[in-house]
Amino acid sequence: MSGPLTGVKVLDFTGVVSGPLSTMFLADQGADVLKVEPLGGDITRRSRQPIDEAGEFSALFVSSNRGKRSISLDAKSEAGRKILLRLIEDTDVLVQNFRPGAMERLDLGADQLRSRFPRLIYVSINGVGEDGPYASKRVYDPIVQALSGIADIQAEPVTGRPRMIRTIVADKTSAIFTAQAISAALYAREKTGLGDHIKVAMLDAMLSYLWPEGMMQYTVVGKEATTADPNLRPDQVFETADGYITAGTISNLEWKGFCDAVERPDLIDDPRFSTPSARTANGTERINLMGALLKDRSSEEWLNRLDAADVPCAPILRRKDIVGNAHIVARNLLAELDQPTVGLVRQPQPAARFQQNLLAPLRPAPRIGGDTQAVLRQLGFTDADIERLIAEKVVRAPRRSV
Incomplete structure (x- = not known):
């Protein structure tokens, strides 16, 4: 493994996109990312259309989780939590995107863990923050687009009807903010020896994303009504x-x-x-x-x-034209790799290129619990222990490839 984050160990409790994509960026840059999945796997393995006969992979999952390992266990069981605590002892970064309070109920909250492991960088991603009247909302990307002004900036020029961006821009933007914040915390820890608790709300990220030109008429206090909205003109198509x-x-x-x-x-x-x-x-x-x-x-x-x-x-390229576009081909912006149980898949190369800390070739996304046995052996469990944990449905190992 190579890259600037080689040696950094990340425990990834996240699901859907905002969290998995942020940790995937870390894996691209050399971090050892171990994805912690429930026994049924991350829900995005089955979202949209599956791309393998076993039903373990969707295109969305592959494109948000490449380069990781996976352990599948029941985090609500006593035995499962003991395994997790042993993993956390040797973890640099823990990332979770459950609703507020969920990790605390598992005795895995930020305060609970950082009091024991002061070097741990604990990352909490959520939709709209942990306080305020919307804190308890169940949040997906369109909710954040609605609250952040993104839907308004996309409004029909004539009717004023708000429109959503037809991609999960809030999830993906939050992932970038999160990966950058983790890198900053790792740098700070090198100087202080202490970890941190990073909180990233998707709404907060999208306000920062929108502000520079999207909120120009609201930048100068007291002059909001006299500043023209630069977004009312037609687009440049x-x-x-x-x-x-x-x-x-x-x-x-x-x-x-x-x-x-x-x-x-x-x-x-x-x-x-x-x-x-x-x-x-x-x-x-x-x-x-x-x-x-x-x-x-x-x-x-x-x-x-x-x-x-x-x-x-x-x-203006149609999506079907992107793969063969002369500039994209000349710059080798897309890579092909073998995805277990699926076959050959196409992925974008990491956007950041390093001259000194060269990145390793892209690696596939893991099967559900594809590394469960190897991880448990590293923790000192015997094969008999592992078979017992599988039989008791504390952990899951992958089915035989089809």
Whole structure:
């Protein structure tokens, strides 16, 4: 195993996406992540459509849990909790995303464990925080989109009807915030010798995510009513004769380049568009005009013209086109690996590339309890002990591969 987090041991109690994705990023960077699953496995193994005959894997699970090991046990049983405590003794980071109070009922809460293991970095992820009137809500991604302003920023320009982003943006953004916070806590522990309790609420993460440009009109206190909402203008999706492209004209040079590319030099000094502030103030008119000018030629021709004029632009790829896109192929952004019981699967390479701490090739997601026996042996359990724990349904080992 290689990567900047080699040697870091992570105990992953998380399910669904926000937690598993955050610990998967750590595994990509070399951490030894042991996923703790109930006897039936993480629920996302069966969400959407299964991709193997045994029903252990969904595409969502594979893409949120690659590179981990798995132990499957009954955490509510006395024997199961004893196993977990022995694992925690040698753990650097524990991550859980149960509803507030669940881990405390298992005697595995942050205060309970950190009093015994002061170097432990304990991470709690939840939907909307542990206090406030919404604290007891059951929360999934759309709930956070609704509360954070994301659905409002996506609203239909004409009707004002809020719309959800059609991907679980709150879960995935929270995962990135969490992975970064864990790295910061590991760095701090190197200096102080002490762990920490990190709390990440998905709502908190999405407010931070949205704020820089999404909440500009609410940034200056007392001037909210006089600041125009920059998000009311149309999006920058432009239809061409054979598809869709996007293009941006923030700077004066980019606006001039666009006008030259579409053979409309008269627009360069048009007072509505001649400065960045004017182009922002007249954003709807500008974008509608750009859309009208781009309709009569092919995407390829417009992209060539815009690139030649140094105007930011790109084709809008359909998802089916991403795998074969020339740029993505040239940069080797996707990898193929063998997933047990499934076959060959495709995964994105880690976004962060390290020159000194080279990352190991991507590894598959684990079967349910695929490492239960190996982990218990490392803890000193005999084969007879392990067979007894399996028979008593304290732990689960994988079924034979199909």
